[in-house]
Amino acid sequence: MRLFPSVLKAAATSLILALAACKGEATLRDQVASVSVTAASTVATVGQAVQFSAEPRTAAGAPLPDRPVSWSSSAASVASVSPTGLVTAVAPGGAMISASSEGQSGSVPFTVTSTAPPPPP
Numbered sequence: 053m054r055l056f057p058s059v060l061k062a063a064a065t066s067l068i069l070a071l072a073a074c075k076g077e078a079t080l081r082d083q084v085a086s087v088s089v090t091a092a093s094t095v096a097t098v099g100q101a102v103q104f105s106a107e108p109r110t111a112a113g114a115p116l117p118d119r120p121v122s123w124s125s126s127a128a129s130v131a132s133v134s135p136t137g138l139v140t141a142v143a144p145g146g147a148m149i150s151a152s153s154e155g156q157s158g159s160v161p162f163t164v165t166s167t168a169p170p171p172p173p
Contacts, residue, residue, distance in 0.1 A: 084119055085111035087158035089151050095163045096131075096141040104137040106151030106158065119153045126150070131162050 091104040108119040123133040127147035133139045139149055141164040150159040 082110045082114065082116060084108040084116055084154040084156045087121070087151050087153050087156050089149065089158040089160045091139070091149075091160060091162075094160055095165065096139075097165050098141050098143060098167050101138055101140045102162075104133070104139055104149055104151070104160070106137060106153070108153040108156070116153075121151050121153045124150045124152070125162075130164050 086109050088107045088109060089104060090107075091102050093102050096102050104123070106121045106123075108116040108121065110116060121137075123135060123137050125131050125133045125139070125147045126149075127145060128142070130141075130143050130145035131139050131147040131149065132142055133149055137151065139162060144164050144166050146164070147162050148159045149162045150157050
């Protein structure tokens with residue numbers, strides 16, 4: 053019966069080493085508590101494309117970079133969004149661009165303006 057205490061001691065040692073290796077970083081067991089959405093610009097003219105990015109985070113604010121993110125637009129006729137977060141300005145107006153991960157989401161307003169008039173002759 054000496055095997056059981058040695059196995060228990062080895063398991064406890066492994067757990068302590070694993071926790072020490074984390075150093076406060078997010079682990080696979082952490083849940084997404086929020087999604088931060090950013091873009092270089094939230095205004096574009098018809099035909100332009102803007103890359104958005106999303107970062108799922110824990111309740112403590114630690115990033116969860118390996119979590120899947122899905123994208124959506126509240127008005128696809130104004131601004132469409134690809135599965136990678138590339139937003140294309142389709143028609144003048146406004147839309148909310150949202151990213152979701154594990155039931156949490158974040159949104160940013162996006163404005164589409166008419167194409168710029170040609171320069172005077």
